[in-house]
Amino acid sequence: MFKHSQLESVQAWLANPAHAAMPLHARIQRAVRQLILDGALGPGKPLPATRALAKSLGVSRDTVESAYAQLYAEGFIERRVGSGSFVAEMTEFTYGHRSSKRDALLRNQAPNLSKRGSAMFRSGGVREMLMPQPFAHGVPETRSFPIRLWERLERQVLKEVGTRALLHCDPQGAEPLRQAIADYLNLERGARATADRVLVLTSSQQAMTLCANMLLDPGDSIFIEDPSYYGARKAFDAAGLECVPVRVDRQGIVVERIMDNPGRAKAVFLTPSHQFPTGATLTLDRRLALIEWAARNQAWIIEDDYDSEFHYSGKPTACVQGLDPHDRTIYIGTFTKSLFPGLRIGYVVLPPQLVKPMALGRTLLDGHTASMAQLTLARFMEGGHFGSHVRTMRGIYAQRLDVLADQVNKHLSGFVEPRVPIGGLQMPCMMTCDIPERVAIDAGRRAGVELLGLSALHAGDDGKAGFLMGFAAYTPAEIEGAVRKLAKALKSLRRK
Template sequence: MIGLTIDRVSDVTIFRQIYLGLREAIVSGRLMTGSRLMSTRALAEELKVSRNSVTQAYEQLIAEGYIRGRIGSGTFVTDVSTDFFHSDTRRSAEKIISRPYELSQLGRIAEGWWPSLPLGERQPFSPGICVLDGRSLQILRKLGQRHLITLGETHASYSHPQGLPELREQIAIYLRAARAVRCDADNIIVVSGGQQAVDLALKVMVDRGSYVWLEDPCYSTTRAAVESIGARIFPVPVDCEGMNVGFGIANCKTARMSFVTPSHQYPLGVTLSLQRRLELLRWAGENNSWIIEDDFDSEIRYEGRPLASLQGLDEASRVIYIGTFSKMLLPGLRVGYVVVPQRLVPAFLAARFLADRQPPMFQQLVMADFLAEGHLTSHLSRMRRIYRQARDQVCDIINCSLSEHIDTLPTVQGTQLFAHLRDERIDDVEFCRRAASLGVALKPISPMCIERTDARGLLLAFAGFSQTEISLGVSRLVRLFLSQRPPVSVG
């Protein structure tokens, strides 16, 4: 009739093949307005398919207005295709589609950041990789099965945007004991990770044009989030004691907010000194400003006990504390939390509702039991041992093979190393680009800088990789460094 054929090995169902074939014939004009279609029985015999498949295709086309049935007469093509899909109308539609998109100012900022955002890729030294601990995975599977069996109407319905009370209570117990955070279940909000917590804090607390302190260098995604809401960034340099709070006060005292990673600065790995912590808290209290404490990787510490949080020192309730289970357990779990002063809870909850309605129910149920039954403590103990061994292996291999080219110090916390380039002529961005072409994922430090030009180097993540992967990555880096050497002149 119209060259309609059926591909019997296709993943597309027969009903949909018939529907798509007839629709295309109508849109293209091969089946003209008023044309009478074969009966469902006749077409089924023609195509050697079940009549039910043809009937479903006809019903779909009738529902969408492409054909209509007349009792006693048959099924006919409607006039929907006469003008819209042809000639001038189609060319006009193509012209409209070809116009540039009219993004908002913030949309243009966000689009500009898209190419540089981390999307996750497993190669030696790539960040965001963690060890999938077999024992914890087995426990999580059992907990998941438990809740699948009891999953009912209550769990399937919409729930409160703050998160399950039982999970928030367990998070509060954990944070008070492990991080010295001042909190209870009522001022904890469950989020889908640290990035959502940052987004909520900026939207609730910062106006367009307001100044925000950022560590220089800093996590590029935090910088992108600040820029995306139209705030103005004031870079505060980082030295061996962390963020130079005095510099920020002297040059931009009235900033609305400060982002800080006090326990383990990203990316340089230094710790904010006690004197500067107190200075930062005093500044926030006196200037009616706010502090965002991103406490990433705080549990993965290899020497002594984890450092207490900045929030635990806060007497004036000016700190918004962000944490997540991603790095310590599973990035794909997407369960994080933000601890906010009680008077800010309603605003944060409304913003969370408008952005994402509520956290996923199933993950919350599983995570609440994982914490309540004490599994996190033993999990972290195993992870610290595994990650410490991986850190030592990376440092040993680098010191043996790359000490001529880079200078590293064993980190006392976290899952990545900052490596300083000994040869100042090497461009860290270009070096990382060339390393990526060899299958080695490094992050250059210089793009994380805002104003300073003296911080260059490489960030190497070591979690989740075998010794074979680490050795292979280092061997490729050795070849790359050797290719950087200028030829030696003879004579």
């Protein structure tokens, strides 16, 4: 159990009016995290049982469980079946080698950061798996990428441009790549793009951070989907924005909440083609309603089209940007999902009036994107190889999705209900048993299976339990083996 002073610290976080906009589980999580960062809870120290802490704070046990789940996901605590939760060793979230306890504590304490820096530090960042294993989400198949073709195109670029490829590049991006991106989006996504409206960046995450800092001031509000992509929420939180959650149903974001209070926010963030994490597609009438809302209120639509290349049923809906005659939509895309994560190339299609400010703004972040990668990618797209690769992967991913859905129905019936998506790289599954989400995810991880919990992606404490299962990067045999491992792990929990 916490000491009296530690319990008072957590209670103060719950009662502080400045934290009122946060859901309860987030306030508890941040209060406990601050105790760890301050050194009040040292490495290896036990945390109160969820039931005991819930009783002390006067909240539900599920609320405390959600807080602990987030602390575990960020590496601040360890969870041991039958023993409880403990503060992780300092080396879990600090840099350098193990040294004295005092030095470790000093390294782990937040320095005198700005409010925005503190928010970035507290967020825990966005972490990717260096060596993904089933069922890590958002990871494409890389083992079958035509790497020899890529190497040949890279040699061609070097032969033609020589040492110019070693110099600085235009901050807006290499013109051949910007033209190739515009041509592709106009043909495949129904966009209204020209090369001079494309800004090449390193990732969609950078694009969201740039939008948050260039278009909105600290304290401004932005509508976001609920549930939503965690990277977007963290980018907006770190910029000092107030994220206003808007419920998502099977037709995408529920626009009535926005229409009922149109001046509540200066922007809306959407994943309309394939909503993360539910997989819903935003209907045409809702897209048009949002376009009119943005025009009337001089607001921005930030459209993240992160994996729209992979559509397995019917024809994909045209992007919002292509439907917007008022130039209030900022379209974000990335090659991380369609090609390979190590490429580090994303892009935005901007309204004309934003091109110069955004291009100048990105020079303060990283200057420009590497010339060689841009020129090689441009050649890859111009030669038709990108389209060919996407079509090949679309067929492979569709097969893998079918295998995953079949295996989940076969081996995990009674534990989860799959929601088979019409596109994307991951499948959501809703839990239908009484095993807590975090317990199921921990059991899967011990069995060598990686899952992303769904409840923590909701703004409130009422998110339905479940998890995302990525399938794109794993062969049918790997998928089948991992589902069997997960089924065995969940069955062992039920026997207990």
